[in-house]
Amino acid sequence: MHFEHSTLAQRVLFGSGRAAEHVAQEVARHDARNVMCIASDFERTFAETATASIEVKLWHSDVVQHVPIETAQRAREAASDAGIDLIVCIGGGSTTGLAKAVALTTGIPIIAVPTTYAGSEATNVWGLTEGATKTTGADDRVLPTAVIYDAELTLGLPVALSVSSGLNALAHCVDSLWAPRADPINQAMAAEGVRALADGLPRIVENPTGIEGRETALYGAYLSAVAFASAGSGLHHKICHVLGGTFNLPHAETHATVLPYVLAFNGPAAPDAAARLAGALRAGMAGSSIPLPGEDPALEAVDLLNSLRATLNAPTALQDYGFTEADIPEAVKRIVQAAPPSNPAEVTESRMEQLLRSALVGDTPAVRTAGSLIQGAGQ
Numbered sequence: 001m002h003f004e005h006s007t008l009a010q011r012v013l014f015g016s017g018r019a020a021e022h023v024a025q026e027v028a029r030h031d032a033r034n035v036m037c038i039a040s041d042f043e044r045t046f047a048e049t050a051t052a053s054i055e056v057k058l059w060h061s062d063v064v065q066h067v068p069i070e071t072a073q074r075a076r077e078a079a080s081d082a083g084i085d086l087i088v089c090i091g092g093g094s095t096t097g098l099a100k101a102v103a104l105t106t107g108i109p110i111i112a113v114p115t116t117y118a119g120s121e122a123t124n125v126w127g128l129t130e131g132a133t134k135t136t137g138a139d140d141r142v143l144p145t146a147v148i149y150d151a152e153l154t155l156g157l158p159v160a161l162s163v164s165s166g167l168n169a170l171a172h173c174v175d176s177l178w179a180p181r182a183d184p185i186n187q188a189m190a191a192e193g194v195r196a197l198a199d200g201l202p203r204i205v206e207n208p209t210g211i212e213g214r215e216t217a218l219y220g221a222y223l224s225a226v227a228f229a230s231a232g233s234g235l236h237h238k239i240c241h242v243l244g245g246t247f248n249l250p251h252a253e254t255h256a257t258v259l260p261y262v263l264a265f266n267g268p269a270a271p272d273a274a275a276r277l278a279g280a281l282r283a284g285m286a287g288s289s290i291p292l293p294g295e296d297p298a299l300e301a302v303d304l305l306n307s308l309r310a311t312l313n314a315p316t317a318l319q320d321y322g323f324t325e326a327d328i329p330e331a332v333k334r335i336v337q338a339a340p341p342s343n344p345a346e347v348t349e350s351r352m353e354q355l356l357r358s359a360l361v362g363d364t365p366a367v368r369t370a371g372s373l374i375q376g377a378g379q
């Protein structure tokens with residue numbers, strides 16, 4: 001074995017119903033005087049619960065998905081005008097993303113209280129959108145010093161959004177298995193993340209107000225983000241980054257829709273990763289409808305993922321989120337430019353066009369084996 005692995009320094013406090021106590025504890029640890037709370041208007045209720053034991057100097061609710069640069073500028077100015085020395089962000093990945101944009105230029109530390117499974121709270125990756133181009137980068141200043149997980153804050157996350165967001169987390173895990181900096185440590189976290197998400201998400205669908213499914217999914221989401229932060233962006237993330245940044249597609253739904261196509265594309269060229277993924281999915285899923293083990297790991301992994309997606313009633317077609325056939329050429333051009341050179345399968349314009357055409361309409365993902373295409377089991 002030969003590898004280099006970096007671990008990001010962060011405290012994690014996990015406990016249902018304990019957000020207010022944990023936020024107060026972390027604010028005291030920072031000895032902060034002027035706290036800015038970032039939460040969208042919709043997230044304000046959770047934010048008030050989580051900040052019940054601290055004094056908030058400034059509330060900021062101007063949150064927009066993919067963090068347009070103007071939104072970042074307004075938040076930075078508001079923080080500076082109020083002399084803010086700590087940010088507490090409470091909400092989904094968009095809210096965390098805005099906090100990161102402020103931290104990027106000001107160095108103000110962040111405590112994150114996530115209420116979706118996006119996982120931004122556990123990465124040092126920031127994203128900003130200017131015009132039609134989303135730029136991302138890694139900077140340790142944007143890594144929240146502490147993450148506070150309270151599954152009670154997620155009980156109201158609608159099932160459809162829970163599923164998309166949970167599959168976004170699953171995509172972090174899957175892409176981590178073959179990403180540029182994949183190593184045995186982040187692959188182990190990714191596999192455990194897959195197991196936890198494949199266990200927790202069906203339980204959320206079955207019982208949206210049950211705490212155990214929510215806790216398991218949050219745990220899986222954290223692992224997925226740690227794995228992703230360490231392994232880097234693979235092809236799946238590059239594709240979704242283009243679709244979100246250039247065509248303004250919704251983040252979680254886009255990840256949820258594209259994932260099986262990227263798995264079908266890369267799986268045959270990464271049989272060890274596919275076998276590991278299949279094992280982790282099988283370990284997390286339960287019930288008689290799970291496909292039987294197969295000889296081809298890529299086909300097995302795609303079938304298991306499709307089976308999980310069917311249980312979850314996952315999103316299937318990019319056309320449902322505003323992507324059109326006319327967008328494909330521009331998307332292909334940008335994806336081929338951004339694709340990691342280390343991707344297991346060769347990325348060409350024609351292959352990416354085929355992948356996007358299938359994802360556009362929700363065709364059953366086709367697995368490429370020994371030069372031919374084999375359909376995975378339907379969804």
Ligand code: NAD
Pocket residue numbers: 040042043046065066067091092093094095097115116117118119120121123124125126127153154155156157158161165168251252
């Ligand atoms: P989001 O933050 O936009 O939230 C989606 C919707 O869910 C919003 O309307 C929000 O108000 C609502 N919501 C949030 N929590 C809720 C709850 N508990 N109950 C009910 N509704 C709730 O979406 P997202 O998918 O969480 O985040 C997407 C953004 O995060 C994108 O901009 C993406 O690029 C970014 N992201 C960044 C990283 C990173 O490492 N930098 C990782 C993942 C995602």
